[in-house]
Amino acid sequence: DQQVKQNSPSLSVQEGRISILNCDYTNSMFDYFLWYKKYPAEGPTFLISISSIKDKNEDGRFTVFLNKSAKHLSLHIVPSQPGDSAVYFCAASASAGGTSYGKLTFGQGTILTVHP
Amino acid sequence: SAVISQKPSRDICQRGTSLTIQCQVDSQVTMMFWYRQQPGQSLTLIATANQGSEATYESGFVIDKFPISRPNLTFSTLTVSNMSPEDSSIYLCSVEGLFFGSGTQLSVL
Numbered sequence: 001d002q003q004v005k006q007n008s009p010s011l012s013v014q015e016g017r018i019s020i021l022n023c024d025y026t027n028s029m030f031d032y033f034l035w036y037k038k039y040p041a042e043g044p045t046f047l048i049s050i051s052s053i054k055d056k057n058e059d060g061r062f063t064v065f066l067n068k069s070a071k072h073l074s075l076h077i078v079p080s081q082p083g084d085s086a087v088y089f090c091a092a093s094a095s096a097g098g099t100s101y102g103k104l105t106f107g108q109g110t111i112l113t114v115h116p
Numbered sequence: 117s118a119v120i121s122q123k124p125s126r127d128i129c130q131r132g133t134s135l136t137i138q139c140q141v142d143s144q145v146t147m148m149f150w151y152r153q154q155p156g157q158s159l160t161l162i163a164t165a166n167q168g169s170e171a172t173y174e175s176g177f178v179i180d181k182f183p184i185s186r187p188n189l190t191f192s193t194l195t196v197s198n199m200s201p202e203d204s205s206i207y208l209c210s211v212e213g214l215f216f217g218s219g220t221q222l223s224v225l
Contacts, residue, residue, distance in 0.1 A: 101213030
């Protein structure tokens with residue numbers, strides 16, 4: 001079963017506008033959620049995370065919102081830039097501890113294209 | 117942040133052979149993981165590489181097919197054994213569930 005789902009395979013936005021990437025999960029044991037960006041032929045790059053005890057975390061142009069009751073999280077990128085064009089993965093952890101987020105369960109990814 | 121060197125970056129292998137992928141980290145880390153990304157799919161965890169003991173495998177992955185070594189806190193290897201075309205994937209190492217190597221693109225003919 002797919003415990004983490006990204007239902008939109010792709011998203012296209014204009015430069016300067018907001019990009020909203022969505023993610024749903026089913027496992028109530030997840031206590032950390034992370035977003036990664038991935039370019040072709042590279043490994044995923046960590047963007048931002050959020051603990052299940054929070055509903056919002058912000059880092060520069062990136063904000064992640066968590067709605068625990070709906071088991072839904074979203075990543076907002078404002079303003080979007082052409083360099084943001086990549087595949088975005090959400091991931092969830094139920095085994096974070098110390099300096100490690102532990103084992104991750106990934107969504108399928110959303111291809112974001114930002115047009116100049 | 118950790119700098120991860122993963123080798124090889126890509127390889128084309130024949131059916132029935134084995135390939136060993138290396139992951140070197142520039143600092144000592146507690147947790148190392150190996151993931152697989154099949155074509156058009158998400159990343160799936162293969163196993164947790166435990167220092168000084170046997171790796172912990174996820175459901176669907178077995179030691180005979182994916183033997184893993186972790187001799188110290190900065191290095192791990194993943195071997196893909198007796199390969200078939202279904203093993204064609206990107207294999208990635210990860211440390212602390214936060215940083216990823218650049219991946220190994222494996223094609224099996």
